[in-house]
Amino acid sequence: MISLTLVPTATWYLVLAAVLFSIGTFGVLVRRNPLVMFMCIELMLNAVNLTFVALARELNDINGQTIVFFVMVVAAAEVVVGLGIIVSIMRNRSALTADDLAELKG
């Protein structure tokens, strides 16, 4: 696992990705600004990408890197649509927190 020569193995990368994912989860749970919540979702996506790349090298398999490519494309599309929704909701409002979106009235 943790060797004495201090070469970072896949375990180290996976633990770092787990910590990054949890920080992103914490941000989504406690922050109120929908833009910052989106940034925390990006943190979680990056943690998963890091896991895929670490396992791709550990298992010596290029498919892990291929799926990271697709995750990036889907993340870009998700950010575009999400920010479009936020802009269209927030255009007529003054406050910018998720609590103000409790009612569905546009």
Add this chain to the structure above:
Amino acid sequence: MEFFVFVCAAIMVLLGAVGVIVRKHPVHAALSLVLTLFGVAVLFVSQEAHFLAAVQVIVYAGAIVVLFLFVIMLLGVDRVENLRTEPLTAQRPLAIITCLGLVGVLVAAIVNGSGVLNERGEGIKLPDLQNGPDANTVQLAESIFSKYVVAFEVTSVLLVIAVVGTVLLTRKTKSSTGSQTK
């Protein structure tokens, strides 16, 4: 050497991630996100995923964060969130407990399962004199355009749908008083 790179990149990633969730100003949070994304790109390079590191810098740090900053500017930059008051009193301790539990479960699973990882793929080509300097890009392209070509084409449909949907969502109708949806 790789240990040094890993430690520096890990510090970058964790500092940026903590910065995203503790900075009050959304612009500062977006700039902390850039730090995290660059750290992840460094980790990609140290794990022989050179093309993905370039895409990470170009797409994430170049496009997505700029989009975030653009929307922050569009909605007003001076809206600072008040992090001191919490409307739901039990939310923050519950979130801390949940995330610590998540870290614990994930790390336990990783450490417990690290023994079963064994090579099963057909190999990742490293850039050297035999494979050429762009071995990673070539191998990734061969994978995308042969084995996953259907998924690649569906991805283009997804991007078109995203663009059209965003234009429809943010469009201002001529009688933009009240109901914009139709």
